[in-house]
Amino acid sequence: MVKSLLSKDMKQALQEALYLELYQSNLWKSLANQMQRSGFFGTQKYFLAESAEELTHYQMHVDFMNDMGDCADLPAIEAIKDKVKTLGCVS
Numbered sequence: 001m002v003k004s005l006l007s008k009d010m011k012q013a014l015q016e017a018l019y020l021e022l023y024q025s026n027l028w029k030s031l032a033n034q035m036q037r038s039g040f041f042g043t044q045k046y047f048l049a050e051s052a053e054e055l056t057h058y059q060m061h062v063d064f065m066n067d068m069g070d071c072a073d074l075p076a077i078e079a080i081k082d083k084v085k086t087l088g089c090v091s
Helices: 008-038 042-068
Strands: none
Touching: 008 042
8 A cells, every 4th residue: 555645734735625626617517507508608618618627627636646645535516506697797
């Protein structure tokens, strides 16, 4: 068995980063779904690309943890329940 090179605090910080990356990916995907339903297909495409980018960041963290002899726990992600009301600017 490989000994982890990560301190307990570092592993906890990385686990928090993993959660944030997955949450953000889900948030962008939720927004993309709402944009598709509203007919904003260009905006949908943008948000889907952002979602994919967050998953790339997630995987980079996982790969780093594996390289350091540790294993990432897959965090539970809370559901996105917020709905978009407008795409207008806030003044």
